Amino acid sequence: MVASGVETVIDLCAHPSFGPVVAFGTSGPAAEIYSDRAVRVLPLTDVDADELIRSVKGAPLLLGYRDRPPVDVSALGDVLLRVSRLALDMPEVVELTLEPVVVSASGSAAVDARVAVAPYRPIPELALRRLR
DSSP states (O other), X not given: OOOOOEEEEEEEEEETTTEEEEEEEEOSHHHHHTXXXXXXXXXXXXXXXXXXXXXXXTHHHHHOBTTBOOOOHHHHXXXXXXXXXXXXXXXXXXXEEEEEEEEETTXXXXXXXXXEEOOOXXXXXXXXXXXX
């Protein structure tokens, strides 16, 4: 039901020292074998999202490789920014996995999502990470 494209994965989790972090990578068996993931501490900016997308080994698949056209990388960046904002606005979301997020030339679509929620327990040391 989703247009064909490049499969990616977006993970959100709470790190005990850094607070919420987001991981991004290409998806599928080959990506799992080669551990094609990059991780960033939140909050993300549009520059961070773009760097995260371009930092994985599978980035050429997204940017156009051989006879394959580039996909809508800006739509993928928008999903990363929305996940970042969700984590900051709703700290009760302790884990989130979007897999696969299929990215095509016409946009991106999250095909499956898994979410874990828990009561929010503030960690005072992490409050300093907020942008002003």
